[in-house]
Amino acid sequence: xxxxxxxxxxxxxxxxxxxFNVSGxxxxxxxxxxxxxxxxxxxxxxxxxxxxxxxxxxxxGTPLLPVAAQTxxxxx
Numbered sequence: 834x835x836x837x838x839x840x841x842x843x844x845x846x847x848x849x850x851x852x853f854n855v856s857g858x859x860x861x862x863x864x865x866x867x868x869x870x871x872x873x874x875x876x877x878x879x880x881x882x883x884x885x886x887x888x889x890x891x892x893x894g895t896p897l898l899p900v901a902a903q904t905x906x907x908x909x
Contacts, residue, residue, distance in 0.1 A: 841879035842867035848890055848897070862890035865897035 840846075848862040869887040870880035882888075888897035 842870035
C-alpha cells in the first residue's frame with residue numbers, strides 16, 4: 834500500500850454531512866458498516882474495503898458509496 838492508510842470492514846465508520854431525508858424529515862446517516870469487502874486482500878487480518886465494496890448506513894439503511902480511493906493496487 835506504499836505506506837498509505839487502509840480501510841477495513843471491521844468497524845463502523847462515522848458519517849458526516851449526510852443529507853438523506855425520510856418522509857420529508859431529516860434522518861441523517863450516523864454510521865456506516867461495510868458488509869462486502871475483499872475476499873483475498875487483507876490488512877492486519879481484516880478484509881480491505883474496495884471500490885466495489887458494499888456498506889449500509891444506520892439508522893436509515895442508505896448505501897454508503899466510496900468516492901475516492903488509492904488507485905495503484907487492485908484487489909479481489
